[in-house]
Amino acid sequence: MVLNELKDHQNIIQKVIDTLSGDIEAACEMIISTIKSGNKVLLAGNGGSAADAQHIAAELSGRFIKHRKALPGIALTVDTSALTAIANDYGYEHVFARQVEAYAQPGDLFIGISTSGNSPGILNAFDTATQFKCKTLGLSGRDGGKMNGKCQLNIIVPSDITARIQEMHILIGHILCKAVDDLF
Numbered sequence: 184m185v186l187n188e189l190k191d192h193q194n195i196i197q198k199v200i201d202t203l204s205g206d207i208e209a210a211c212e213m214i215i216s217t218i219k220s221g222n223k224v225l226l227a228g229n230g231g232s233a234a235d236a237q238h239i240a241a242e243l244s245g246r247f248i249k250h251r252k253a254l255p256g257i258a259l260t261v262d263t264s265a266l267t268a269i270a271n272d273y274g275y276e277h278v279f280a281r282q283v284e285a286y287a288q289p290g291d292l293f294i295g296i297s298t299s300g301n302s303p304g305i306l307n308a309f310d311t312a313t314q315f316k317c318k319t320l321g322l323s324g325r326d327g328g329k330m331n332g333k334c335q336l337n338i339i340v341p342s343d344i345t346a347r348i349q350e351m352h353i354l355i356g357h358i359l360c361k362a363v364d365d366l367f
């Protein structure tokens with residue numbers, strides 16, 4: 184079992200190398216231009232992807248590899264008062280969109296993470312981010328789901344296995360953080 188899982192991970196990395204390098208370069212350009220223009224990065228996801236959103240945000244406000252100035256990365260998954268109030272009063276599918284509406288400025292980057300590409304809260308957040316003139320980047324899997332057409336760039340990890348997709352998402356997240364570190 185263990186060897187199978189490791190080999191499965193190795194296979195998906197090879198597929199990402201073969202098919203997604205160009206998309207990942209484009210995503211690096213999106214985050215670089217966002218930081219260069221003094222804008223911020225907003226992130227959201229559910230479950231393991233919420234953890235990924237927080238992980239990437241923390242690399243920006245804290246640090247990734249090298250010491251550089253603090254950068255504005257905000258995960259929309261962490262304020263339990265906002266999450267519970269919005270879910271309770273408006274419905275769970277609005278928890279991220281409502282926070283995008285609260286925080287987004289034109290030129291910010293919204294990164295939505297969903298392995299299915301179909302989580303309603305993420306789809307609604309893309310709509311609001313677009314309405315507020317943010318750049319929009321999706322990290323998804325399977326066939327990209329309904330995130331296709333909802334974001335400027337949807338990076339679709341070519342796998343149907345949630346765990347493998349998430350493993351590639353955090354790898355891509357770290358590459359984005361490296362691109363940002365290289366600016367300084």
Ligand SMILES: O=C(CO)[C@@H](O)[C@H](O)[C@H](O)[C@H](O)COP(=O)(O)O
Pocket residue numbers: 229230231232296297298299300301302345346349
């Ligand atoms: O981490 C995992 C599974 O590995 C789960 O917590 C998973 O993230 C949750 O089921 C999410 O609700 C799945 O949503 P999504 O990726 O389809 O948007």
Ligand SMILES: [Zn+2]
Pocket residue numbers: 231346349
């Ligand atoms: Zn997981």
